[in-house]
Amino acid sequence: MKKEIISVLLKEEEIDQRINELGEMISRDYEGKSLHLICVMKGGVFFTCELAKRITVPVTFDFMYVSSYGSGTESSGIVKIVKDLDETLENKDVLIVEDIIDTGRTLSHLIKMLKQRRPASLEICSLLDKPERRLVDDVKVKYPGFNIPNEFVVGYGLDYDQKYRNLPYIGTVSFEEA
Ligand code: IMP
Ligand code: MG
Secondary structure, three states: OEEEEEEEEEOHHHHHHHHHHHHHHHHHHOOOOOEEEEEEEOOOHHHHHHHHHOOOOOEEEEEEEEEEOOOOOOOOOOEEEEEOOOOOOOOOEEEEEEEEEOOOHHHHHHHHHHHOOOOOEEEEEEEEEOHHHOOOOOOOOOEEEEEOOOOOEEEOOEOEOOEOOOOOOEEEEEEEEO
8 A cells, every 4th residue: 555645846825926927917918808717627626716816807617527538647648528618619718727737638639629619719827837748739828827847746626546636735746655
C-alpha cells in the first residue's frame, strides 16, 4: 500500500491574487460585451467559480464534461465527451475555462469541435500549464494562470483518482511506502 503525500506548490493566497489579475484582464478585454464561460468539468469547476466572481462584464455559463480515457497520472489523448454543452455558441464571445494544460491534446480536440459551432470569438483561460509536456502546437492560452514544472498536481479542482479536488491550494503528489 502506497501512502500519498501532498506538498504545497501554490498557496491559496497566491492563487487568489493571480485570479484577481486574470479577472481584471478579462473584464478589460471584454468591456462593452458579455462573456459566455465554458467550464470544463470536473477540474475546472472551482477555478471557474472563483474567476467568474472577479469578472465585471455580464457572464453566462455552460458546462462540458470531457474525460480523456485512462486513469492514474497520464492522459491518453483520446477525448470522450461525457456531457456536451446545453446551449449554442453561435455569435457568442466564448471563454473556455480549464484547470490545467498538460499535453494540450484535450484542448486541441475541444477547440476544433467548438469552432465549428461558430462563436464570435473563442479564447482559453487555464489556471495551470505544464509547457514542457506540450505535444500539440495549436493551443494558445490567452489567459494563463501559472506555469508549473512537470509534476502531477492536485487541489483547486484537480484530482488524483477523484480525490483532493477540494484542497484550497495546489499541491504535488508523491508516494511513500506505508
Ligand atoms: P492534456 O490533454 O494532456 O492537456 O490533459 C489535460 C487534462 O489531464 C486536464 O484537464 C486534467 O484533467 C488532466 N491532468 C493533466 N495533468 C494533471 C495533473 O497534474 N493533475 C491532475 N490532472 C491532470
Ligand atoms: Mg481538465
